[in-house]
Amino acid sequence: MTEKFLKEKKFRSLVTGDDFTVPELVDLLNLASDIYREPNNFSNLCNGKVLGSLFFEPSTRTRLSFEAAMVRLGGSYINIPEPKGSSVMKGESLADTIRTVAAYADIIAMRHPLEGSAEVARQNSSVPFINAGDGGHQHPTQTLTDLLTIKETKHTLENLTIGLCGDLKFGRTVHSLVKTISKFPNNKFIFISPVELEIPEYIKMDLKKRNIEFVEVRNLEDIMDKLDILYMTRVQRERFFNEADYMRLKDTYILDNKKLENAKEDLIILHPLPRVNEIAVEVDKDPRAKYFEQVRFGMIVRMALILRLLEVR
Ligand code: CP
Secondary structure, three states: OOHHHHHHOOOOOEOOHHHOOHHHHHHHHHHHHHHHHOHHHHOOOOOOOEEEEEEOOOOOHHHHHHHHHHHHOOOEEEEOOOHHHOHHHHOOOHHHHHHHHHHHOOEEEEEEOOOOHHHHHHHHOOOOEEEEEEOOOEOHHHHHHHHHHHHHHHOOOOOOEEEEEOOOOOOHHHHHHHHHHOOOOOOEEEEEOOHHHOOOHHHHHHHHHOOOOEEEEOOHHHHHHHOOEEEEOOOOHHHOOOHHHHHHHOOOOOEOOHHHOOOOOOOEEEOOOOOOOOEOHHHHHOOOEOHHHHHHHHHHHHHHHHHHHOOOO
């Protein structure tokens, strides 16, 4: 693989929500809906293909759903069970690691703790590359998961009032979702967080520039009756600089049945998971709780993404 090849590469990758246009997203979600309804029609399309599954940060859903997605398409995967078991521990650069894995795999999914690492990986990959989360920056395949869940449960991606609650500062799933779903018409946002965990300024600036309506509030109950979607998030302990701040903020919002008393009948409650304390287990029985359905949609939409990036028709 030469420098010239890397510069001239023709294949697609997914690093941020901006890598797909709205029509491309709609096409991808429609493919995912087809897979959801008739999975057997897709079970051999990636025969002989290999996914490189590189996770340098803990993951249950993203990692297993990527690996399961490739297996369900008829392909297989390779991974490094523990970052400690890779040559990164000997000082190998991310660029060299990616070049190596690209020699073995047809497509790579990577999670890494550093913001910007996904872009470095994309630039050094000779096969399609997927960002499976880079630090507090972006998590675009969680956004695809969220969009498919909304499409399948609300039957629209437009005219929605979306409340995002919890750690809006460090929660990369929030950053990716707002960026992408704000491209669909007439969606509005209510950001519910403590002052220390407010949504980053660059996201607010972007929404203002595009005349997209949003408000910031501190109290979840006050706005519950306005929401079509409530997106709960965990306070991201691993991104805090000190434990005392985490302990003070971690239980700011705990969704329980009482707080849902004024909610719309057709509200949907989403959470990228893992959950810690922010949704009481009693809420799981509420038919509006969709977060475990969301988990399955995550695998389905990653099947669709693999097919599109590998240009399998
Ligand atoms: N939603 C999500 O990214 O979960 P994992 O950290 O378990 O992959």
